[in-house]
Amino acid sequence: MSDTKKIDPRTLKRREAIIAAARELFCEHGLAGTTLEMVTAEAGGSRRTIYELFGNKDGVFEAVIRDCTGRITSVMSDLEMSDMPLRAALIHYGETLMTLLTMPDTIRYMRLFLAEVPRFPKLGKVFYESGLMTGRRYIASYFERQMSDGNFPKGNPWQAAVFFSSLIKADYDIRQMSYIDWEPQEKDLRSHVIAAVDMFLRGHGLDPEKMTS
Amino acid sequence: MSDTKKIDPRTLKRREAIIAAARELFCEHGLAGTTLEMVTAEAGGSRRTIYELFGNKDGVFEAVIRDCTGRITSVMSDLEMSDMPLRAALIHYGETLMTLLTMPDTIRYMRLFLAEVPRFPKLGKVFYESGLMTGRRYIASYFERQMSDGNFPKGNPWQAAVFFSSLIKADYDIRQMSYIDWEPQEKDLRSHVIAAVDMFLRGHGLDPEKMTS
DNA sequence: GACGTTTGGTACTGGATAGTACCATAAATA
DNA sequence: TATTTATGGTACTATCCAGTACCAAACGTC
Numbered sequence: 215m216s217d218t219k220k221i222d223p224r225t226l227k228r229r230e231a232i233i234a235a236a237r238e239l240f241c242e243h244g245l246a247g248t249t250l251e252m253v254t255a256e257a258g259g260s261r262r263t264i265y266e267l268f269g270n271k272d273g274v275f276e277a278v279i280r281d282c283t284g285r286i287t288s289v290m291s292d293l294e295m296s297d298m299p300l301r302a303a304l305i306h307y308g309e310t311l312m313t314l315l316t317m318p319d320t321i322r323y324m325r326l327f328l329a330e331v332p333r334f335p336k337l338g339k340v341f342y343e344s345g346l347m348t349g350r351r352y353i354a355s356y357f358e359r360q361m362s363d364g365n366f367p368k369g370n371p372w373q374a375a376v377f378f379s380s381l382i383k384a385d386y387d388i389r390q391m392s393y394i395d396w397e398p399q400e401k402d403l404r405s406h407v408i409a410a411v412d413m414f415l416r417g418h419g420l421d422p423e424k425m426t427s
Numbered sequence: 428m429s430d431t432k433k434i435d436p437r438t439l440k441r442r443e444a445i446i447a448a449a450r451e452l453f454c455e456h457g458l459a460g461t462t463l464e465m466v467t468a469e470a471g472g473s474r475r476t477i478y479e480l481f482g483n484k485d486g487v488f489e490a491v492i493r494d495c496t497g498r499i500t501s502v503m504s505d506l507e508m509s510d511m512p513l514r515a516a517l518i519h520y521g522e523t524l525m526t527l528l529t530m531p532d533t534i535r536y537m538r539l540f541l542a543e544v545p546r547f548p549k550l551g552k553v554f555y556e557s558g559l560m561t562g563r564r565y566i567a568s569y570f571e572r573q574m575s576d577g578n579f580p581k582g583n584p585w586q587a588a589v590f591f592s593s594l595i596k597a598d599y600d601i602r603q604m605s606y607i608d609w610e611p612q613e614k615d616l617r618s619h620v621i622a623a624v625d626m627f628l629r630g631h632g633l634d635p636e637k638m639t640s
Numbered sequence: 641g642a643c644g645t646t647t648g649g650t651a652c653t654g655g656a657t658a659g660t661a662c663c664a665t666a667a668a669t670a
Numbered sequence: 671t672a673t674t675t676a677t678g679g680t681a682c683t684a685t686c687c688a689g690t691a692c693c694a695a696a697c698g699t700c
Contacts, residue, residue: 222676224667244545246459249657260678261659271658328604329542332457335607342605346598376597377626384593385559387601391541392555394548413590417630435646437697462687473648474689484688 229267229277231257237278241322245275245330275330279337282323283345289314290348300365301411301425307356308382308407311349315383316398321390350375367418377417381410442480442490444470450491454535458488458543488543492550495536496558502527503561513578514624514638516569521595521620524562528596529611534603563588580631590630594623 235257239248250261250271268274293310296303314320331338354375360366366374384406386398412422448470452461463474463484481487506523509516527533544551567588573579579587597619599611625635 222668224676228677242545244459244542246457247546250659251657258678260680262679263677265659266676325541325544328538329457331538331605332455332607333460338605338607342602346601346605373622377594377623380593380597381590384589388559389555392544392551392559394545394551409586410590413630416632417626419629435698437646441647463689464687467648471648473650475649475691476647478689479646 225267228257228259228263231259232264232267232274233277233281236274237281240275240278241319241326244326245271250274272334276334276337279323279327279330279334279341282327283341286314286320286323286345287348290345290352293349293352299425300360300420301415301422303356304378304411304414305407307353308378308411309404311379311382312386312403312407314349315387316390316403318397321387324387325391350379353378367420369418374418378414381414382407384410438480441470441472441476444472445477445480445487446490446494449487450494453488453491454532454539457539458484463487485547489547489550492536492540492543492547492554495540496554499527499533499536499558500561503558503565506562506565512638513573513633514628514635517591517624517627518620520566520569521591521624522617524592524595525599525616525620527562528600529603529616531610534600537600538604563592566591580633582631587631591627594627595620597623 232253236248236253239252239256242248243252250264253264253274254261264274268277293307296306298306327337327341354371357366357371357374357378361368361371386403390396390398415422415425445466449461449466452465452469455461456465463477466477466487467474477487481490506520509519511519540550540554567584570579570584570587570591574581574584599616603609603611628635628638
C-alpha cells in the first residue's frame with residue numbers, strides 16, 4: 215500500500231532463485247545448451263512460473279545479463295578513494311582491478327555475454343558501460359583530481375585512465391577467456407601490477423624510485 | 428601417386444566452399460543458430476557431403492575456427508621486419524596491429540570462438556597461441572634485437588612486448604566485441620597509436636621528442 | 641571409354657525442447 | 671473465513687534439426 219505497486223514477496227524470491235540458477239547454468243552450458251527444464255530443476259518451481267515472470271527464454275537471459283552487470287558494477291564500486299601516495303594508490307587500484315577481472319565468475323560472465331551480443335545489441339551497451347566502464351570512470355576522476363592537485367602532470371585524465379587500465383589488464387582477460395580453467399598466480403599478478411604502474415609513472419615523466427611509499 | 432594420398436580436387440573445392448559459407452553463417456547467427464541446411468543452401472551441394480567431409484556439425488565448427496586462426500596468423504605474419512628508426516617502426520607496428528585487430532572479421536571470429544571455448548578447450552590454445560600470439564612473438568623478437576643492438580634499454584623483451592601491445596590495443600577489442608557495428612575512426616586510431624608509442628618510449632626512459640623520424 | 645569414387649537430392653527417423661493449456665493448491669489479503 | 675492471486679505440476683503441441691539411408695548422376699582416373 216505504501217508503494218504504487220505491491221509485489222508479492224513470493225514473486226521476488228522466485229525471480230531471484232530462477233536468475234541464480236539460470237546464471238550458473240548459462241555460464242556452464244551456454245544459452246543454447248541450457249533448457250528451461252534444467253533451470254526449474256535447479257531453481258525449483260515449474261516452467262510455468264518462468265514464462266509468467268520473464269515471458270520467454272530470452273527474457274531470462276536478459277535478466278541474467280543485467281544481474282551479472284550489477285555484480286561486476288558493485289565490485290567495481292568498492293574501489294576506495296584512497297588518500298595514499300600516488301604510487302601506492304595506483305598499485306592498490308591495479309590489484310583490485312585485477313582481482314576483479316581475473317575472477318572466474320567475471321570471465322564466465324564475459325564469455326556468456328559476448329557470445330550473445332549479436333542477438334542482444336542493447337545488452338552490449340549495458341554490460342560495457344554500466345559494468346566494465348565503472349572502474350575506468352572512477353580511475354579517470356582520480357587522475358583528474360591528482361592533476362588539479364599537482365600530483366600528476368596535467369593532461370587528459372581519460373586517456374591516462376585508458377592507458378593505466380590497459381597496462382594493468384594487459385591480456386589477462388583474453389587469455390583467461392581463451393583458456394578454460396586457467397588462472398594466473400597471485401604472485402605473478404602482483405609483480406605484473408607493480409611493473410605496469412612503474413612503467414605508467416615513467417611514461418608520465420615521474421620517477422617511481424622516488425615514490426616508494 | 429606422387430603423394431601418399433591422392434585428394435580429389437573436387438573434395439578440396441567442396442571443403443573450402445563449405446568452410447567459407449559456414450564461417451559467414453556462424454559469425455552471423457552463431458553456432459547454434461546456424462543449421463547445416465543453411466550451410467548447404469549457401470555453399471551449394473548437399474548435407475550428405477558435409478557429413479562425408481567433416482563427420483558432424485562440431486567438425487565443421489572446428490574446421491572453421493582453424494581457418495579463422497589461419498587467416499589471422501597470415502595477416503600477423505605480414506608484419507614486416509622494418510629497418511626504420513625505432514619510433515617510426517613502433518608506430519608502423521602499432522598501426523598494423525590495430526588495423527588487424529579492429530577489422531570486423533577479426534572481431535567476429537573472436538566472438539564466435541570465445542562463445543564456444545568451453546565446449547572446445549583445445550581450440551582455445553590453437554586460437555590464442557597460433558593466432559593472437561603470432562604478433563606478440565614477432566614484436567618480442569624485435570625488441571630483443573633492438574636491445575642487443577643498443578637501441579633499446581636492456582630488459583625483458585617479452586614484458587616489453589606485452590606492455591607495448593597492451594597499450595596499443597587498449598580496450599578497442601573488448602569495446603568492439605561489445606558494440607555491434609561500431610568501428611573506431613581511422614583518425615582516432617592513428618592518434619591513439621602515436622600517444623601509446625610515445626608513452627611506451629617514455630616508460631622505458633626514451634624521449635620521443637628526440638626520435639622524430 | 642570403362643570403372644570407381646565423390647557428390648547431389650530427397651526423404652526419413654529420432655530426439656529434443658520452447659511455448660501453451662488447464663486445473664489444483666498454496667499463500668497472501670480483507 | 672472468503673476471495674484473490676501466484677505457483678506447481680502435468681500433459682500436450684508443434685516445430686525444428688542432426689544424423690542416416692539410398693539411389694542416381696557427375697566427375698576424375700586409368
